[in-house]
Structure formats: C-alpha cells, structure tokens
C-alpha cells in the first residue's frame with residue numbers, strides 16, 4: 605500500500621521536472637523502495653499523479669529490467685552471464701549459487717534475504733566475471749567467493765563492494781535511485797585497477813577524445829520529435845561528423861591526397877560515398893527509419 609508520505613515524495617519528484625511524466629522512472633524506484641517491487645497499487649498511484657493511464661505506467665515498468673514484478677528480498681544478487689562474464693566463470697557462479705541457495709533464477713530464499721537473478725552486461729567487463737548486490741559491484745568473482753558473499757548477506761555481516769559503498773538493503777538502494785540520497789555516494793573506491801590502467805596508457809600516449817568528441821555526442825536536447833525533425837537532426841549530425849573526420853584527414857590521419865570534403869577511410873566508406881552520390885531524399889529516408 606502506497607502511503608501518504610510516499611505520495612508526497614512522488615509529488616516532490618514530479619516538481620523536479622519540466623514535464624511531469626519525466627518523473628515516472630524515479631517514481632517507480634520509489635514504489636520499489638516501499639513495496640519491494642512495482643506493485644499494482646504503485647502503478648495506479650503513479651498513473652493518478654501523472655494523469656496518464658495505468659497501461660502507460662505498466663508499459664514502462666515492464667520494459668526496464670531494473671523494475672521488478674515480484675517482491676525482491678533484502679539483497680538482489682545479480683550474476684552477469686553475458687558473453688564475457690559467462691566464459692570467465694559467470695555461468696559457474698550462477699549454477700553454484702542456485703545450488704547453494706536452493707533457488708532458481710528470479711527466485712528468493714525462504715528467509716526473504718536473497719533474490720538471485722542472472723543479469724546482462726553491467727558495463728564492467730574489465731572485471732569479469734561480475735556480480736552485483738543491489739547494484740554495487742563485486743569484481744573478478746569466483747564460485748567460492750560468491751557463496752561466501754551470499755552467506756555473509758544472509759547472516760547480517762556488513763559487506764563492502766569492491767567499487768562503491770557498503771551494501772545496503774534493496775529498498776534503501778531503490779530510495780537512492782528515486783533521488784533521495786543517503787549521503788554515502790562517495791564511499792569506497794569508484795574505479796578499479798583494470799579501468800585505471802587504460803587511463804594511464806591514454807595519458808602516456810597523449811590520447812584524448814579530442815576533435816571527435818563533438819561528433820560522437822550530438823546535442824540530444826535539440827533532437828527532433830517528429831520523423832522529419834529526426835531526419836534533419838540525423839543529417840546535421842552526420843555533417844558534423846564528416847567535417848570532423850575531414851579535419852583529421854587533412855591532418856594526415858586516414859587516406860591521404862583527398863580533398864577536405866572527403867571522409868577518411870573507413871571499412872564501408874565506399875558504400876557510404878555511393879549512397880551519398882544517390883538521391884538525398886532516399887538517404888534521408890533511410891536515416892529517418894533508424
């Protein structure tokens with residue numbers, strides 16, 4: 605049951621956004637912090653406060669995997685079984701935890717402490733295989749270490765993530781994701797040796813995102829909302845990228861001896877140039893469908 609206090613906090617979240625419905629994602633996290641999952645009551649309250657339909661709220665809640673349809677235990681243990689983690693031992697960790705806890709994927713132990721779920725890549729492949737507890741990282745895991753981790757969690761032992769804060773409960777973590785900080789964001793290391801090694805190499809060799817940064821990060825605030833506007837924005841983005849790459853070509857990176865309007869060599873630059881030589885209408889039409 606969503607309380608009056610939570611309703612008031614939802615209104616506080618809504619007030620943070622120019623468009624009320626933009627508040628839906630943090631509101632759903634707040635629902636999870638109170639109910640342990642996205643409950644039917646939580647969906648109804650979100651719909652009522654945002655003046656949208658319950659179907660629209662449910663569509664969002666069932667799209668993103670961080671929103672759960674069944675109550676989660678105190679600790680959501682996510683084992684990455686995506687390709688790299690799987691071959692580095694993630695599959696064995698998952699199988700070992702299922703056996704150790706006596707539960708299957710997306711199930712919770714009888715004491716309500718641990719919910720086990722296999723998760724997709726957590727963008728921490730340099731620390732594979734990775735396990736997350738309430739979205740905090742545990743790196744370079746082994747089946748033995750994973751078993752000890754869940755035993756400690758169930759026994760109430762305080763557990764520190766390898767990168768990040770001390771592990772709190774699922775509901776506490778959901779409250780932080782809803783936008784109500786617990787003041788522990790700076791606890792623990794935020795980066796690990798594997799990531800920092802790449803940074804050191806970049807510094808040593810003088811590598812920067814440099815001239816490609818603008819092209820790689822178009823201004824999303826100006827992205828068109830209609831197909832025609834989206835097509836125009838895509839075309840403008842491509843032009844920026846082409847200009848950036850042309851400057852790189854002039855500076856000697858890529859194919860030499862070509863004019864500034866040519867792109868540097870890429871695996872399919874010939875095909876792209878052939879497309880560009882065709883009708884602008886058809887090229888734009890293709891972009892508009894992406």
Ligand code: FES
Nearest residue numbers: 684689725726728
């Ligand atoms: S494959 Fe596991 S974090 Fe990327």
